[in-house]
Amino acid sequence: KSYQLSHSLQVLQCRWVLRQRFLLPYVPLPGIGSANVPAMKLGLDMVFETHGFCNCRLQKRGVFLVPESYRWECIKQESAGVKQLAAETGYPEVFAGLLAARGVHNKEEAQRFLYPSEKNMYDPFLMKGMPEAVDRILRAIDGREKIVIYGDYDVDGITSTSILYRGLKSLKADVGFYIPHRESEGYGLNAKAVEKLANDGFKLLITVDCGISSADLIKEFQGKIDIIVTDHHMPPQCIAVLNPHQSDCGYPYKELAGCGVAFTLCRGLMLKKYGVSYTDNIELAALGTIADVVSLTGENRIIVKEGMKRFLSTPVKGLFALIQAAGLIKDTTQSITHADQISFGLAPRLNAAGRISHAKEGVELMITDSTQEAQQLAERLCSTNVTRREIEKDICTQAEERIKQLGIEKDMAIVVDGPNWHPGVIGIVASRILDELHRPVLVITVNDGIGKGSCRSIPAFNIYEALAAQSDLLIQFGGHKMAAGFSIKAENIEEFRKRMNEYAKEHLTEEDCIPVLDIEEVIPVEKLTVDFVKSLDLLEPCGCDNPKPLFASNNIFVETARYIGADKRHFKCQLGKNSDLIDAIFWGAGEPQPCRAGDNINIVFEPEIHEWYGEHVQLICKDIRVDKKRIITRDFLADVYRKIRSILREPRLAEDVKRLLTEGTGFDAADIDIALAVFEELRLISRYN
Numbered sequence: 001k002s003y004q005l006s007h008s009l010q011v012l013q014c015r016w017v018l019r020q021r022f023l024l025p026y027v028p029l030p031g032i033g034s035a036n037v038p039a040m041k042l043g044l045d046m047v048f049e050t051h052g053f054c055n056c057r058l059q060k061r062g063v064f065l066v067p068e069s070y071r072w073e074c075i076k077q078e079s080a081g082v083k084q085l086a087a088e089t090g091y092p093e094v095f096a097g098l099l100a101a102r103g104v105h106n107k108e109e110a111q112r113f114l115y116p117s118e119k120n121m122y123d124p125f126l127m128k129g130m131p132e133a134v135d136r137i138l139r140a141i142d143g144r145e146k147i148v149i150y151g152d153y154d155v156d157g158i159t160s161t162s163i164l165y166r167g168l169k170s171l172k173a174d175v176g177f178y179i180p181h182r183e184s185e186g187y188g189l190n191a192k193a194v195e196k197l198a199n200d201g202f203k204l205l206i207t208v209d210c211g212i213s214s215a216d217l218i219k220e221f222q223g224k225i226d227i228i229v230t231d232h233h234m235p236p237q238c239i240a241v242l243n244p245h246q247s248d249c250g251y252p253y254k255e256l257a258g259c260g261v262a263f264t265l266c267r268g269l270m271l272k273k274y275g276v277s278y279t280d281n282i283e284l285a286a287l288g289t290i291a292d293v294v295s296l297t298g299e300n301r302i303i304v305k306e307g308m309k310r311f312l313s314t315p316v317k318g319l320f321a322l323i324q325a326a327g328l329i330k331d332t333t334q335s336i337t338h339a340d341q342i343s344f345g346l347a348p349r350l351n352a353a354g355r356i357s358h359a360k361e362g363v364e365l366m367i368t369d370s371t372q373e374a375q376q377l378a379e380r381l382c383s384t385n386v387t388r389r390e391i392e393k394d395i396c397t398q399a400e401e402r403i404k405q406l407g408i409e410k411d412m413a414i415v416v417d418g419p420n421w422h423p424g425v426i427g428i429v430a431s432r433i434l435d436e437l438h439r440p441v442l443v444i445t446v447n448d449g450i451g452k453g454s455c456r457s458i459p460a461f462n463i464y465e466a467l468a469a470q471s472d473l474l475i476q477f478g479g480h481k482m483a484a485g486f487s488i489k490a491e492n493i494e495e496f497r498k499r500m501n502e503y504a505k506e507h508l509t510e511e512d513c514i515p516v517l518d519i520e521e522v523i524p525v526e527k528l529t530v531d532f533v534k535s536l537d538l539l540e541p542c543g544c545d546n547p548k549p550l551f552a553s554n555n556i557f558v559e560t561a562r563y564i565g566a567d568k569r570h571f572k573c574q575l576g577k578n579s580d581l582i583d584a585i586f587w588g589a590g591e592p593q594p595c596r597a598g599d600n601i602n603i604v605f606e607p608e609i610h611e612w613y614g615e616h617v618q619l620i621c622k623d624i625r626v627d628k629k630r631i632i633t634r635d636f637l638a639d640v641y642r643k644i645r646s647i648l649r650e651p652r653l654a655e656d657v658k659r660l661l662t663e664g665t666g667f668d669a670a671d672i673d674i675a676l677a678v679f680e681e682l683r684l685i686s687r688y689n
Contacts, residue, residue, distance in 0.1 A: 070623045071516045072552065072604060075101050085110070094521050095535060098549050101520055102539075103297075114538045116302040118279050124268035127261075128249035129241045133228050134268045136204065141173045145203040149177040150189060151363065152209040152258070153354030155347050159288030160208035160230075160262040162366035163281045166316075167266035169367075170280070171273065176202070179359045182424055189214040198225040206230065209258025212243075230261045232294075253299040259288030260303060283307040283314050284366060290339050291347035296543040304339065304541045311336045318365035321374035322346055325382045339541035340548075349378075352385035355424030392425045396432050399443060403433070408497070412504035412513070413440040413466070415497035421445035427454035427483070434458070439513045440466070440504060446490050450475070455484045460512035461504065470499050517604050517622055520549045525556055525575060525582055528617045533607045548606050550622065557673050558599040563589070575603075575619070583610065584619040598677025600627040600670060632671055640667065640675040644685065654687065 077097050086096035088107045104110050112120060124130055140147050147168060151161035161177050168175040180186065180193060188210045194217065197205060204226045211218070211229040218227050230242040232255075242261050244251040256264065263285040270278035286307025289300050296304060312335065314320050323329060326345040328336060336342075353361040361384075365377040399416050403409055406416070414437060421429075426443040434441045434456045440463055444451040457463035463484045467477040473496045477486035488496060528551075542548040559581055561573040571589035574581045584605065586594055595601050602625045610618035640661065647660050654676075661672045679685045 069514055070604070071511075071514050072519055072623070073516055074519045074522065074552075077101060081105065092532075094523060094527075094532075098520055098536075098539065102546055113301070116305045118277075118282070118302060118306045121267075121299055121302055122252050124264045124271060127242055127244060127251040127264060127268075128246050129243070130265070130268045133230075133242055133265060134272045136226065136228060137168070137173075137206070137265075137269060138171075138273060140204045141168070141171055144174055146201050147173055147175045147204045147206065148197050148202040149175065150193075150197075150205055150207045150210065151177060151179045151359070152187065153179055153182050153359035154209075155291035155350045155362075156258045156288045157209040158350055158354070158359055158362035158366065159284045159291075160257075160259040161363045162316075163259055163266060163284050163288075164206065164208055164230075164262045165363070165367050166281050166284075167269065167278075171269065177360075177363055179354075179363060181358060182354055188212075189217050191217055191220070194221055194225065204228070208262045230258070230265055232256055232258050232261055255295040255298065255300055257285075257289045257292040257294045257300070259285045259292070260294075260300060263303065279306070281316065283310040283319060284316060286311075287319070287342060287346060287350075290342045290541065290543060291350070293343075293544050295545040296339065296541055297545050301541070301546070308336055308339075308342075308541060316366060317371050317374040318368050318377060321371070321378035322349060322365065322381065325349075325375075325378040337537060337540050339543045343543070348388075349381045349385045352388040353381055356388050356391065356422060357384050388425060391422050392428050392432075395421045395425060395429050399429055399433060406497075408501075409437065411439075411501045412508050413442065413461075413500045415442045415444070415493070415500050417444035417446055417451060417493050417497075419446050423452050423454075426452075427456065427485075430454050430456040438515050439508070442500065444488065444493060446493070449490045451488045451490055451493055453486045453488060455479065455486070457482050457484075458513065458515075461508055466500060466503055466507070469503055470496055473499070517550055518547070519552045519604060522552045522554065525553045525619075526580065528553075528582065528607050528619075530609060530615050530617060533609055533617050536607070550604055550606060552602065552604045554602045555627065556601050556603060557670065558595050558597055558601060559673075561593065561595055561597050561599075563593070573597075575601075582617055582619060584621050586621045586624075594621075594624050595626055596677075597681070598674045601625065602627065632674060636667075636671065637675055637678065640672065641679065641684065644679065648685065 077100050082093055082097045082100050085091075085100055085105065086093045089096065089099075089110050091099070091110075099110055099113065102113065104113050125134075137147070139145075149161050149164050149168075151157040157179070161179065165175055165177055178193060178197060180188075180190060185193065189207065194205065198221065202225060206228045208230050210231060211227070212231045218229075221227065228242070232243060232245065242265055243249065244254045244256055244261070251264075263282065266281070267278045270276055282303060284307070286304045289296070289304050289307075294300060311319070311323060312329070312333070323336070323346065326349060328341055328345050350362045353359050361377060361381065365374060365381065368374050368377065395418070398418050398421070402416050402418055403414060408414060408416070414433060416433070421443070423445050426445050430441045430443040433443070438458065440455065440457040440461050442453050442455045442463075444453040455463045455467070457466075459482075462481045464477075464479050464481055467474065467479070467484055467486055471477065473488060473492045475487040475489065477484060479485055536549060539546065539549065556575045559574040559576065561571070564570050564572045569588050569590075571586040571594055573584050573595060575584050576582050584603065603619070604622045604624075605619040606622070608618055608620060609615050643661055643665065644657070647657060652660075658669070658672055658676070661667055662669050676685070680687060
C-alpha cells in the first residue's frame, strides 16, 4: 500500500473538516504551545472524549443496551514445570504451557494426550454390571428373545440408540428401538410405553441415556420385562446397571456420555462373544459425546479423536449423508478435526428432530442401509432445523419484547413468560438471552394454565438449588447446576419471578454476572506464525475441560478498521505495523465500533488459519481494550504534516513513509501511526494498493 497527498489543505484547517464531517459544535483546537491533550480515537477529535470498547462500554445486544465487559484472567502456570515439560518434549514453552494447563506433566502424558489411541481404552468389564448385562443380552440373542432399546430424544440419546442397535444387529439380535415424544411423553421411561412394549412381546428392555430416575417404575415391571439401565447419572436397582458413576464401579474413567456407555457395552459384548476389540460405530459415539458437552479428556478424547478420523470414510450411510447435507465437505476437505464443526454443524440438525418433530427420525437416519433413504432423511433433518431456527428467532423476539415490557432487564435473574411458545426451543431461547444479559435466565411457555420452564445459568449460580428454594410454587422440577426444567401453574408465575429475583440478589453480585475470559498465554502478534497456529490443532478436539486456547496481545496498533458483511454486523481490523499486518474479526460486534484506525489496543482472541490467496493467520476476537493514554500535540501534528509534504512529492510505499518520518526526526513510531491515521481520515493523504 502507498500514500499520496490528497490536496493542499493545511493542518490548521482541521476544525472546519471536523465540523463538516461530524457536525460537532465549534470548539477551538489547542493553539501552538498549548498543553498536551489526549489523543482520541482516530485522533480526529482531540477535544471530545468518545467511549470505546473497554471495561465499561455499553453495547447493543439484541434489543438491550448492556455492559459488554469481561474479566480477563490469566491462567497461572508453575514456570519451572513448564520449562521442564518443554525440555522433555521438545515443544516450545508456549505450547508446553498449554499442555500443562490441561493436566499434562511429562512426555508420556503428552504423548497420550496429543495422540490418543483406541488401544488405550479400558477393559469394558471393569465397569460394574458389565458381566451381568453382557450375559443377559447374549442369552436373549441366543434364545431369539425380542430386545428393545429405549432411548432419549437428544443427540446423545439418538446416537446411543443407534450405536447399540447397530451393534446388536451385527450379532443377529431381534432388536427394535423406542424414543419417547418430547412433548407428549417427556424424558425417560414412562409406564404406558413400557407396558405397551411388554405387551408387544419384548422380553428385554435396555435403556440408553435415560432410566436413572425410574427405580419405582422398574420394580413395577419386574417379572413382565427385564430391564438393563445404561446411563451416566446415578442409577436405580434393576437387572443390571452400567454406569461409571456408581460408587463401587471400578471403571477408571467416569465422564462418559450415554453414547460412551452404550459403546462400552458393545465392546463388552464383542469381547465376550468373539474375543475381539470392537471399534465399529465409534464415529457415532464421537458425535454424541461432543453434542452432550461432556469432558473431552481421557477416554472421551480417545472416542472423539478416533471417531472423527472416520467421518469421511464412515460406513454409517446416514452419518455421511448428514455430513454432506450440512456442508462440511468441501472440494479441499481431507479430514474433519475440529469439534465445533460437529457441535455447530451436525448436532443442531439431529437435535431439531427431537425438539420440533420426533427423534426417531434421527435414529432411522443412523441405522439405515440405504444411501437414497439416508440422503432423504438428512435433507429432511436440515429442513426441520431451518424451521427450528425460525421458531427460535420468533420466540427470542417475543421474549425480548416481554422483558422490556416487564422492565426486568436489570433483574439478577430473568424470568420471562409467554403464551404457547414451542417447548422444544425455549431452552435455546434461554441460552440466547443469557448470552446477551450474562445472568440466569428462565423462559416459561404457558399453555392451558400450566407453564413449562427451561433454565440456563452462569457458573456462580446453581439454578437447581434456586428452583428447590421455590419448590412450593412449582409442580415439579429437575436438572443440575447450569441447566434445569420445571412446571408451574400460571397464577404462580408472578410470585415466582419476584422470589427468584430476590433469591438471586442474595446469592449473586454484579461481578458474578461479568463473563470471564480465561487467557492461557500473553503473546506478541509477531509470534503468531502459521506454523504455530497449525500446531494448536494437536489440541483438538477442543471442548469441555479442553477449551480452545485464548491468547492476549498488548499494545497493538490498529492500521485499518471497518464493518463488514451484508448487514454490517461484523467488524474487521488490521493490526500491526508496516507490512506485518494481521487480520482480526469480531463476529456480531454490535455498536459502538470496537476500535478505530490509529488506536493502540490490548486484545483477547483465538487464532486460526484463514485460506484466502494462501494461508495466513487470522484472529477471532473476543474482547478489546483501547489504550487511551497516548498524548499528542498540535505542534507535533503540524511538524509531521510539513515533513509529509516534503516526502510525498510522489506516491511512496506506506512503510517507506513511516521509516522516513521516524529516521532522524525523533518522532515516536506509535505517534507517527496515529498522525497518519488522522491525516488519512481527514483526506489530507490517501492510501491505495
